[in-house]
Amino acid sequence: MAGGGTKSHKLVSYAKYGYMFILPFFLVYGFFMIWPFINTVLLSFKGNGSKVNEWVGFQNYSWLLFGDKSGGRFATGKVHHDAFFDGFGTTVILWAGNFIIQIVLSLLLAVWFSDVRIKIKGTGFFKVVMYLPNIIMAASVAAMFLMIFSNTKYGVINSLAINNGWIKDPIPFMSNKWMVRVIVMFIQAWLWFGNTMLLLLSGIFGIDPSIYEAAAIDGSSGSSTFFRITMPILKPIFLYVVVTSLIGGLQMFDIPYLMHTGNDPNDYLNTVATYIYKHFHKFNNFGFSAAASILLFIVTVLLGMIVMRFNTDATAPKKQRKK
Amino acid sequence: MADSYNQSSSAYKRMIMTHSIIRFIVCVLLSVICLLPIIIILMNGTRSSASIIANGFSIVPGNALSDNWAKLTDPDKGPFSAVYNVWLGYRNSLFISLAATGVAVLFSGLTAYGLTVYHFKLRNFATTFILAVLMIPTQVVSAGFLDFMIKIGWVDNYLPLILPAIASPSTVFFMLQYMRSSFPLDIVEAARIDGSGEVRTFVQIALPILKPAFAVQAIFMFVGNWNNYYTPSIILLSNKLEQRTMSMMIQSVVANDKNIDYGVQYLAIGMSVLPVIIIYLILSKFIVKGIALGAVKG
Structure with a gap:
């Protein structure tokens, strides 16, 4: 890298330009990320609603994590504790369901599209179409599927099924806990499988084709080539995809929050992010919201550290390949 | 010898053909799943609310586009x-x-x-x-x-x-x-x-x-x-x-x-996705390549 440059790079006189060039980034990052982060930490130790300036210590955290032991079933602490853990559970369920569909599809397609023996016609077209959902705005996607899976008999699916005599009464997609969750999983997978497929595909194309030739000459079958060659080499990219998707999934907000008509979000789709959003945006409960944010942040950092570890593993063979 | 070679080679070719066709069909199905919701939204935006209530599923345009447009944009005709x-x-x-x-x-x-x-x-x-x-x-x-x-x-x-x-x-x-x-x-x-x-x-x-x-x-x-x-x-x-x-x-x-006016709502949603889809289709080759580029480098 730059370290291999000539000595004149190290002349002190140029260092100030380095600081000058990176200064805007760090000023803006400090103003819009670091200070808001510190502010969030401060808010998490303060009260809620009108008591936003009162210092409450770890109360928000202890209520979120352990509930309010003194107050019985309807105590504020208990309500928030339940909502928070419920949100966490829902987030993980929604993420896992979507990810299973997504990863199976995108792995399969990536392997197919990179297969040199069995060519598929129109690969370029398929890639373009499969990535298409990813560029549509979440608000429109949610609105689209709300119209398609509407509870009323005028929704696209219900009207199709009723007109063909498959069912008599409209299916209440949106008010059934599991149906609405499965729909959200489907939407998330629909949005992201093209993107994941292209990421995996670029990983597969990075594999030296001569390895495959050698395997074919040695009589390796399609499945053993996949499990013994493609997967081990793809492992770093694969893990990267899993963990970045999980981190992204933990912040899942748009689709679960927007999947509703009327003014109130669907209760079966409360995620951690919608909990945070609702409490600082609608109910003015900055304390709970901030404490939940910090807890989410801690989980994200732990996962991020795993990514960093795999990331350094992943770059080592990559650099060799370039030479 | 030559005969059996030809036989196995044609069997191999047939196997390749079948696999290629199966994979093609799966890809077509997935493409339909990707495109269908968008097509339904765009088509329903051109249909009157009454015809959507009669049948919500359609992949051909209706004749109420200008009507819906007026209701969507004119304060006198709709909320x-x-x-x-x-x-x-x-x-x-x-x-x-x-x-x-x-x-x-x-x-x-x-x-x-x-x-x-x-x-x-x-x-x-x-x-x-x-x-x-x-x-x-x-x-x-x-x-x-x-x-x-x-x-x-x-x-x-x-x-x-x-x-x-x-x-x-x-x-x-x-x-x-x-x-x-x-x-x-x-x-x-x-x-x-x-x-x-x-x-x-x-x-x-x-x-x-x-x-x-x-x-x-x-x-x-x-x-x-x-x-x-x-x-x-x-x-x-x-x-x-x-x-x-x-x-x-x-x-x-x-x-x-x-x-509630279904046609108008569909049109409103359609108008939000249409420009992005058009720009995407124009730049698609470039974008698809860009994702791969980002992945290899990052």
Whole structure:
């Protein structure tokens, strides 16, 4: 890298330009990320609603994590504790369901599209179409599927099924806990499988084709080539995809929050992010919201550290390949 | 011998053919699943509410487009123009997205250039810092962010939607990787010998070389900002129509369950996806390649 440059790079006189060039980034990052982060930490130790300036210590955290032991079933602490853990559970369920569909599809397609023996016609077209959902705005996607899976008999699916005599009464997609969750999983997978497929595909194309030739000459079958060659080499990219998707999934907000008509979000789709959003945006409960944010942040950092570890593993063979 | 060879070879060919056809069919099915919801939305936007109530599923256009359009845009004919204005939506979303994309690629290029070309004490620390914060999502700071913006009076203002883009760690990371693989440092040296100042070298020599990386990142930044619902809905607290982004308008059209007019609602949603789809199809080859590029480098 730059370290291999000539000595004149190290002349002190140029260092100030380095600081000058990176200064805007760090000023803006400090103003819009670091200070808001510190502010969030401060808010998490303060009260809620009108008591936003009162210092409450770890109360928000202890209520979120352990509930309010003194107050019985309807105590504020208990309500928030339940909502928070419920949100966490829902987030993980929604993420896992979507990810299973997504990863199976995108792995399969990536392997197919990179297969040199069995060519598929129109690969370029398929890639373009499969990535298409990813560029549509979440608000429109949610609105689209709300119209398609509407509870009323005028929704696209219900009207199709009723007109063909498959069912008599409209299916209440949106008010059934599991149906609405499965729909959200489907939407998330629909949005992201093209993107994941292209990421995996670029990983597969990075594999030296001569390895495959050698395997074919040695009589390796399609499945053993996949499990013994493609997967081990793809492992770093694969893990990267899993963990970045999980981190992204933990912040899942748009689709679960927007999947509703009327003014109130669907209760079966409360995620951690919608909990945070609702409490600082609608109910003015900055304390709970901030404490939940910090807890989410801690989980994200732990996962991020795993990514960093795999990331350094992943770059080592990559650099060799370039030479 | 030759016979059996021919036989096995034709069996092999047949196997290849069958597999290829099966895979083709699966791909066609998946493409249909990707396209169908969008097609239904666009088609239903051209149909009258009455015909949608009779049959919600259609993949051919109807004849009520101009009618729906009038109801969507004319305050005398429908309630929708109070919450949804397609031109204002485009204008606001376009303005925010273009401005954010512009500052993001420019300043990310500047930052990556500074970290690659110059040697200074904090260089490694700065690089590590940017890599470390790559994964931190804006959601976890948003409570503190909104509180801060309220205190300095920046709510209902586009500045907090545009300025944070100056510090986009993922764009910087991408630029860093790109510069390391395809930016010759000697060229900076040569420019210095020729008497070019540092800023001029960046503008006239580095920027043209970095153009491909800029283009890829610009597209993703633009799409990300255009589609963003979260930040605008936090910052634009008063939810004034003339300030709303397209995402926020769509949300209000759907949230409105008192004045239901299916055709008009479908048209409103369709108008929000159509321009992006058209631009995507024009640039698709480039975008699909860009994702792969980003992945290999990052």
